[in-house]
Amino acid sequence: MPLSNRSTLTQYLIEERRRFPNASGALNALILDVALACKAIARAVAFGELGDAMGGVDAAAVQGGAVNVQGEEQKKLDVLSNEVFIRRNEWSGCLAGMASEEMEAPYQIPAQHLRGHYLLVFDPLDGSSNIDVNVSVGSIFSILRAPQDVIDSGRDVVEADFLQPGAAQIAAGYALYGPTTMFMLSVGNGVAGFTLNPNLGEFMLTHANVRVPEDTREFAINASNARFWEPPVKRYVDECLAGAPGPRGKDFNMRWIASMVAEAHRILMRGGVFLYPRDTKDASKPGRLRLLYEANPVGFLMEQAGGRASTGRQPVLGVAPSSLHQRIGLVFGSKHEVERIERYHREPPPRELHNPLFSERSLFRD
């Protein structure tokens, strides 16, 4: 069946499944459940102050306080979104287990429910510091195959079961709760984008075969961390800021939304490069973003759309995870720009970086 912008997410998934005649349909069922969870979260987000889910979590009302395992303040919508993901997905029979930014340990599918072949890892609400100011937030998810012994035995999942490199992802995507709600998905055959039709309550295929332009004049980085950046990142940003008269020979524009999911969306739509690199701010945190449920799914989408995702030192999808909530430096977006940043990490710093005159002119000097 030819797909068009009248096709639904379900129709897209049916077409994708034709590529695997022996597929059980469980992956499609799982993705549709994730999409349903995202519709419910979109609804809660859309009610804003009119609903009951705005603001921080009341510490006294929550077992364990109002911070998550990362030591970050939890918003009510973080907690609610996490609940929606769990309740929507735990009974379907598709999953062997789940893991989330908001839960310290993996979530076990209750014994009375059928256990399936897949693992679902998610950031239920990304960019949650933006909720109270009505700026776009989203949900990010990654689907892995459970280890064979988990599938065979139906045993409880443990952290080690989730520690698979991003290249092993079966599917990944995100929902963006912006002026429109969108669902971006890759099942390993490119990237497709769907827009929620609020009248029908359906995700419609509006962006078939998304491609990230290989070149860009737009970068995104939190410049308040400049004094903690490593030399290759300082060099890259300084060169962008130098504009047309500088070594890049062109002017750059800068964006910072502080919702990584929204930055990823902008870059999927029109190119650009995003950096949240490893820095020296806090020795206990090798980067800000989390590998399993932020860097890997976004990295998978970027690579599937012809872009690139890297730690600066190696492709992010090749990193062997060491823990569920591991943080990592992340650079993604337009291929040629990410390759340049990787090259700067390999090369010795250029002589001008040691030149005090250059440092004087650098906006972001130490």
Ligand SMILES: O=P(O)(O)OC[C@H]1O[C@](O)(COP(=O)(O)O)[C@@H](O)[C@@H]1O
């Ligand atoms: O405070 P900063 O440095 O702007 O950090 C913003 C980053 O933090 C995040 O909000 C982290 O995600 P969560 O909201 O899921 O914790 C990213 O989306 C974003 O890129």
Ligand SMILES: [Mg+2]
């Ligand atoms: Mg996040």
Ligand SMILES: [Mg+2]
């Ligand atoms: Mg989050």
